[in-house]
Amino acid sequence: MVNKNLEKSNKNSFGMSVFKALISFAKTLPVLFGVILLIGLFKTYISSDVISSVFTGELLTDTFLGSIIGSISAGNPITSYIIGGELLKEGVSLFTVTAFITAWVTVGFIQLPAEASTLGKQFSLLRNGLSFLFSILIAIATVTTIQVIL
Numbered sequence: 032m033v034n035k036n037l038e039k040s041n042k043n044s045f046g047m048s049v050f051k052a053l054i055s056f057a058k059t060l061p062v063l064f065g066v067i068l069l070i071g072l073f074k075t076y077i078s079s080d081v082i083s084s085v086f087t088g089e090l091l092t093d094t095f096l097g098s099i100i101g102s103i104s105a106g107n108p109i110t111s112y113i114i115g116g117e118l119l120k121e122g123v124s125l126f127t128v129t130a131f132i133t134a135w136v137t138v139g140f141i142q143l144p145a146e147a148s149t150l151g152k153q154f155s156l157l158r159n160g161l162s163f164l165f166s167i168l169i170a171i172a173t174v175t176t177i178q179v180i181l
Contacts, residue, residue: 059109066110070117082121090126097127098166101134102159103141111135125177130170137162 086093101111115128138159139146147155 062107062109066107066113069110070113073114073117079121082118082123086123086127088124090124093124093127094130094167094170097123097130097170098134098138098163101131101136101166102138102163104135105139105141106135108132108136125174126170129173130166133166133169134163137166 086096104111111132115132118128118131119125140159143155143159146158150158
């Protein structure tokens with residue numbers, strides 16, 4: 032008797048989990064659709080020549096620039112992964128893309144006024160400054176580790 036109730040409970044919880052996952056996926060579809068449109072605009076208005084002129088191939092300069100662009104950009108983290116993938120396809124270095132994604136997720140210069148009013152100006156500036164610096168260091172450490180492993 033206990034096993035039958037347990038089996039029914041497991042079936043109900045599995046079904047409910049699948050339902051919740053589908054609802055969650057449905058909620059992310061507009062974001063994914065927006066990202067696809069954004070990438071289309073990105074490819075249309077920002078050509079390979081523009082990307083090549085901005086990112087010169089110099090390790091530290093490009094990594095620093097990737098962190099700056101990621102810091103001033105705002106959006107959903109999943110968007111940064113897709114944009115990063117497109118940048119890699121255009122020949123931008125993995126150092127730059129890693130710094131871009133790390134800064135996008137951790138640094139928030141756009142949200143700085145709201146953060147400063149909530150958490151304090153000194154804390155917000157220190158957190159964002161350290162996050163910017165660490166985005167560069169993490170990018171270099173991550174890509175160097177990957178290169179050693181592979």
